[in-house]
Amino acid sequence: MDPYYITTAISYPNGRPHIGHAYEAIAADAIARFQRQAGRDVRFQTGTDEHGLKMVQAARDKGVPVADLAAEMSGYFRAMDDALNISYDRFIRTTEPEHHKASQAIWQAMAANDDLYLSRYEGWYSVRDEAFYEEKELVDGDGGKLSPQGTPVEWTAEESWFFRLSKYQQPLLDHIAANPDFIRPESRRNEVTKFIEGGLMDLSVSRTSFDWGVKVPGSDGHVMYVWVDALTNYLTGAGYPDNADEQAKWWPADLHLIGKDIVRFHAVYWPAFLLSAKLALPKTVFGHGFLLHRGEKMSKSIGNVVDPIALAETFGVDALRYFLLREVSFGQDGSYSAEAIVTRANADLANGLGNLAQRCLSIIAKNCGGVLPADTVDTPAPELGDILGNVTSLMADLKLNEALEAIWEGVRIANGYFAEMAPWALRKTDPARADGVLYHTAEVVRQLAILVRWVVPASADKLLDLLAQTPDARDFAALAMPLQAGITLPAPQGVFPRLDLPAEPA
Numbered sequence: 001m002d003p004y005y006i007t008t009a010i011s012y013p014n015g016r017p018h019i020g021h022a023y024e025a026i027a028a029d030a031i032a033r034f035q036r037q038a039g040r041d042v043r044f045q046t047g048t049d050e051h052g053l054k055m056v057q058a059a060r061d062k063g064v065p066v067a068d069l070a071a072e073m074s075g076y077f078r079a080m081d082d083a084l085n086i087s088y089d090r091f092i093r094t095t096e097p098e099h100h101k102a103s104q105a106i107w108q109a110m111a112a113n114d115d116l117y118l119s120r121y122e123g124w125y126s127v128r129d130e131a132f133y134e135e136k137e138l139v140d141g142d143g144g145k146l147s148p149q150g151t152p153v154e155w156t157a158e159e160s161w162f163f164r165l166s167k168y169q170q171p172l173l174d175h176i177a178a179n180p181d182f183i184r185p186e187s188r189r190n191e192v193t194k195f196i197e198g199g200l201m202d203l204s205v206s207r208t209s210f211d212w213g214v215k216v217p218g219s220d221g222h223v224m225y226v227w228v229d230a231l232t233n234y235l236t237g238a239g240y241p242d243n244a245d246e247q248a249k250w251w252p253a254d255l256h257l258i259g260k261d262i263v264r265f266h267a268v269y270w271p272a273f274l275l276s277a278k279l280a281l282p283k284t285v286f287g288h289g290f291l292l293h294r295g296e297k298m299s300k301s302i303g304n305v306v307d308p309i310a311l312a313e314t315f316g317v318d319a320l321r322y323f324l325l326r327e328v329s330f331g332q333d334g335s336y337s338a339e340a341i342v343t344r345a346n347a348d349l350a351n352g353l354g355n356l357a358q359r360c361l362s363i364i365a366k367n368c369g370g371v372l373p374a375d376t377v378d379t380p381a382p383e384l385g386d387i388l389g390n391v392t393s394l395m396a397d398l399k400l401n402e403a404l405e406a407i408w409e410g411v412r413i414a415n416g417y418f419a420e421m422a423p424w425a426l427r428k429t430d431p432a433r434a435d436g437v438l439y440h441t442a443e444v445v446r447q448l449a450i451l452v453r454w455v456v457p458a459s460a461d462k463l464l465d466l467l468a469q470t471p472d473a474r475d476f477a478a479l480a481m482p483l484q485a486g487i488t489l490p491a492p493q494g495v496f497p498r499l500d501l502p503a504e505p506a
């Protein structure tokens, strides 16, 4: 099977991570784990985007050296990833020397293609977005002009290197038309197409008014525009420029998973840089939606910015992961609240899958001496259908929430089977048949645990431990290898606790 390279956006470490960052990391992690369970060799990269004016200003406001701010905050992002069980293969920091080298290499490749020229930039810049905007894109705000994202803009005038973005207008449109999977979901593809059709101007790609960035090769006083180096992180992680074997294996990336606010950078600027440097384009750029708190944008002034590590401590990592991926229609905006997390986790995890496992395994412990009974009388098994097949095709379209729905249809069928067959009562009238029901239910719990493992990895592993499954029997290939009757199972334990609403709702 082909290797699979997936990346998240790299976050600005100008403050601590919030739930939006956690959401992106969790979604990317679930996709990475899904591909690993499907047997692919996966590289999953995430990290922090440490250069640019936004970082300089944040450090100035806090009165600390910018390198110190970056190091401290980057540590919080990594700690968040570790707390949420994010299985990244590499956490990249753009201040690493190796990344500077890759950024200078792509710069030189673009220069070699005659796509860079020195001129003067005069126009609007949003530090919050680290983006240049054309006059026609701005909107009127209370205190003056704002970017289309609603952030303040400032007039900027300085000597700058320019990238010939205009030259790539038609090649980009051609690529998008020929590769329907390049920008997803479709609404984002339409937005990008419209933006490109509106005409592309050459892009200012270096700054001279500060020096916190990657130095432009051979041009004293210039540092690269932060997005040039930020986007290049994906190549650094694939061994660019020196490691040809790594590049052949991992590039082009299969998926850049990013938020909807930064699709333009990934679907216009990035492919243009790559075309210029004569490198292959990523297969898919997916712009996910935004996570809102009770339907409202998170902001420090509303006071609804929640620390994702605290949220995971309150509800459990797997409950949070499951909630976010099940509740949000992937690609669209979604909303969270303590009530919604508790309701969803209790219904699907505690009462759904958890209860089924607990009831079945405790009867086996109590009545069968903890030994998995055999089905000697051909008891009917629950009919789940081809869940893996359905989930695989839904995941090919990154329909994560629908994939979970399909798996929980299996949980519903298995619970219905268990209730209808009532093995606790059958034990008295027809013990052989009761054994068959227990066997089939344990087998279905095993299958469901494997099927949900990419979303709730720690809990699924606990379930598989309770079924005495070895670590090498937890991928999708193991679905075809049913449980062996006669194995001894460890003492059952609850895997998905029932949650209560915390006194102070998140």
Ligand code: ME8
Pocket: 008, 009, 010, 011, 012, 013, 019, 020, 021, 023, 024, 049, 230, 231, 233, 257, 258, 259, 260, 261, 262, 289, 290, 291, 292, 298
């Ligand atoms: O944009 N809900 O960094 P960032 C969901 N450094 N996702 C959200 C979100 C929310 N409320 N808020 C932000 C940057 N995000 C650049 C990226 S990539 C080469 C450079 C997402 O820290 C956002 O869309 O502002 C982005 O994908 C990621 O979090 C990091 O945002």
